[in-house]
Amino acid sequence: MDDRNMDSSSSTITDVATKHPKSIIHIDIDCFYAQVEMLRKPELRSEPLGIQQKNIVVTSNYEARKCGIKKCMLVSEALKSCPNLKLVNGEDLHDYRASSNKIFTLLQHWKSPVEKLGMDENFIDVTNLIQEKIKSTNLSNIKFTGHLYREPETECPCGCHTRLKIASQLASEIRQKIFDELGFTTCAGIAHNKLLAKLICPLHKPNEQTLIYPEHGEEFMSTFQSVRAIPSIGSKTTETLISQNIISVSDLQQVAVDVLKKHFSSDMAVRLKNLCFGEDNTPVKQTGRPQSIGLEDSFKTVSVRSEVEEKFSALLQRLLMLVREDGRIPVSLRVTLRKKDVKRLSSHRESRQCQISSSIFTVNGGVITITEAGQQKLMTIIMRLFNKLIDLSKPFHLTLVGLAFTKFQERMTGRSSIVNYLMNDLSVQSVLNIQNDCDTSASSMDYSAVSPSSSTTTDLSDGEVEPSPKKPKKVNWIAKRRCLSREDVASPSKLKVGELRLNSKELEKVSELRLNSRDRSLTPRASPAKDNMSDTSDNMKDIAEGGNCDECPSYVDKDVFNALPEEMQQELKSMWKNPANSELPRTSTRNMNKSKPNSILKYFVPQK
DNA sequence: CAGGGACTCT
DNA sequence: AGAGTCC
Incomplete structure (x- = not known):
């Protein structure tokens, strides 16, 4: 055969x-940052241009490279070798x-x-x-x-x-x-x-x-003089390999896999062996939404608790903005810190994480919101986690604190998916209102009266930190209405309580109603003006795709997206909504590293 | 570095 | 969960 x-x-x-x-x-x-700057200011195109972060030139255009500018060069040196170098600050990664x-x-x-x-x-x-x-x-x-x-x-x-x-x-x-x-x-x-x-x-x-x-492939790989040139071989692996006198890719090609197995897991050993011959079967995985959203702040030293609290508070404020942009509800929070350690440079982080009560966040008009009290709760959780990391009876010195939401409300499949769909929806309220001829306050309060599922709602007492459930505790969908202070009446999100009590047939009905209302452009907004964002086009797309309001991920450029054929827009959305492997897609999207463009080059040294 | 994340292993 | 690695 x-x-x-x-x-x-x-x-x-x-x-x-x-x-x-x-x-x-x-x-x-090509020289990504530099190109962005040159597109913004075309007059820079003909001049040597360097992108500056702190005191280093992280990248430069090819004009500048002609006069000897290398990536990650000190500004002072760069100006020496290229006095007329134009510098643009590239610390703000937004653009x-x-x-x-x-x-x-x-x-x-x-x-x-x-x-x-x-x-x-x-x-x-x-x-x-x-x-x-x-x-x-x-x-x-x-x-x-x-x-x-x-x-x-x-x-x-x-x-x-x-x-x-x-x-x-x-x-x-x-x-x-x-x-x-x-x-x-x-x-x-x-x-x-x-x-x-x-x-x-x-x-x-x-x-x-x-x-x-x-x-x-094999011959090409053998031209790399350092194993470090291979993606996925980082500093640690390189160290280990070097300790075994394996320096070049060629060395790696020649070493027996059994030798590698003495220093790496069997899996890793095989992988290394494959890589060095140019073999790699890892799939290209469609990038989707991030699986965690976090921020860190590093500094000289912080040794007082109150200061730590301030740091966390500031981080939390920023983080909440990001979460709101993302649109998913976090269910898990992680606190990270780095202790001052003369020995190991950087790294060496420690972290603690825990689940958080679902009642902390609410979806209000499609926008994730959190009350003042909710933020207090989060700060309490954060400091509790902090206490787990630090023995307060002794002095401490931190050089970094970090905060991250590491899990989000799961997407569900099949029948329950529609629940999720409605949960995040902004106009259910409106639709129902249309149906009920506007009785906002009454209707939403009614729902709150519906059988509070007792025990699960007792989170107010201690509720912030969900004890990691041994048996997957039912998601705490039923937030107790009563605890939600003001704006209870005005908030459409409250409806989720009621909706969850509808049977699937009814859910579909609600969904359908909502769509119709949108088609007629009736969709009143329960929530006051969103941020900038092109509202109209958003709504248009919602209609087209069946009205899910978590349309494209935040990393997707709206203009470009809109320029795509309608058909494709929908395909994309379904891809984003139902990531191939059931789980949420991976890979960073908010990845703002100072990845040095083309940095792989530095490992490419032609054989003598 | 510094700031974000993902994956893997235990 | 938490640590280690990697980019």
């Missing part, structure tokens, strides 16, 4: 399932984040999984696209686009060469579109896996792309 591989001239579906089935494109935006999101959103255009890696890198798995394209293409005489790492000696029997050539054309198309629509030049790497796509990407730059075939 192996003969079927011989039939490589005409690619078949079985071929694709063979050796190198996937086609991955890695796209890297970079926005541009990054625009690009990410644009990449959705190809209807393939896109994984964001930091601010300026994206993987896109175009395997399926290629599949379709291959059917409608004359396979004879296909030519790749861009650079080729190495000319193949023989055609790979699995047909991957053809697929990758098409992928290279696709990469070119993608880069062109990014340039046409957003003005960014990019580099791309095309390969049959993420590892090679990423590593080959910077081979030709800027504004170029490179294709590598699987058969050259």
Whole structure:
């Protein structure tokens, strides 16, 4: 049956399932920060430009690189070697984040999984696209686009060469579109896996792309003089490897896996072994909403409790804003801190986390809200966690505190999903009001009277810290109305109590009503003006997709999104709403690292 | 560094 | 849950 591989001239579906089935494109935006600045101020384009954070030039345009500016150079040195260097402060990441999101959103255009890696890198798995394209293409005489790492000696029997050539054309198309629509030049790497796509990407730059075939993976990998060049091998792993005299990727290729198993888990050992030969089967995972939202603040030293409390309070304020933007209700909170430790530089964080009562947050007109009392509760929880970390009878010295919401209300499937749907909805109240001909106060108070599910609602006494339930305690949906102070009447979110008591049929009814009301543009807003955000377009999209108000994730640029075909917008939304693997999608989206563009280059040292 | 997150292991 | 790693 192996003969079927011989039939490589005409690619078949079985071929694709063979050796190198996937086609991955890695796209890297050239000197990202600098390009953002140059797009903002075109006059900078012709001058050497450096982006400054603190006292270092984190990146620069190619004009500046010509005169010797390296990434992460001290400002003083940079100015020495390039006196007319223009510097722009790049400490506020907001605009970079926005541009990054625009690009990410644009990449959705190809209807393939896109994984964001930091601010300026994206993987896109175009395997399926290629599949379709291959059917409608004359396979004879296909030519790749861009650079080729190495000319193949023989055609790979699995047909991957053809697929990758098409992928290279696709990469070119993608880069062109990014340039046409957003003005960014990019580099791309095309390969049959993420590892090679990423590593080959910077081979030709800027504004170029490179294709590598699987058969050259091993040799290509051996050109890296440090194992550190391999993504996922960080400083610790490098240290361990070096301690075993494994320095270069070539060293790694030659060491027996059993040797590695003495220092790494069996899993890791195998992974390392695969990676060093250019093998990697990790999937491109569609980037979705973050699984945690957090902030940290570092400083010289804090040694007094009250000061700590202030730090946390400030962090909490900011964090709550982010949570509101995100739109999901947090159910778990983590406190992190770093103790002053002369020994180990940085790192060495410690953390404590706990569940938080669902009554702390409410959904008010689609916006997450929290009362003053709720914030007090959170501060109490935070300081309780803090006490777990610090022995207050002894002096302490902190250099960092952090706060993060680490879990959010679960999405549910099937029938219960509609509950979730309504829970977060902003206009249920309005709809019901329409139905009931406006009796706001009465109706919402009525619900509160409905059988308070007794025990579960007793959280006011101690309630903030949910004792981690041994048996998955029923989510505390039933918040006691009574405890919600003012604005109880005005808040539509209160309805959730009542809604949960409706049977599924009734829920559908409510949902339907709501949709109708929207279609007629009646949707009155129970909540006062939201923040800026284009309200009208939001509503339009809600209608189109069936009215879920948690439309696109916050990292998605609205303008770009709106520019996409309606059909695609809906597809995207359903993807975001029902992330492929049932769980919430992963990967940071709020990732504002100072990822140094193209930093992988520093590990790329051609063999002597 | 510094600030955010994700994944993995225990 | 919490720590360690990695980017």
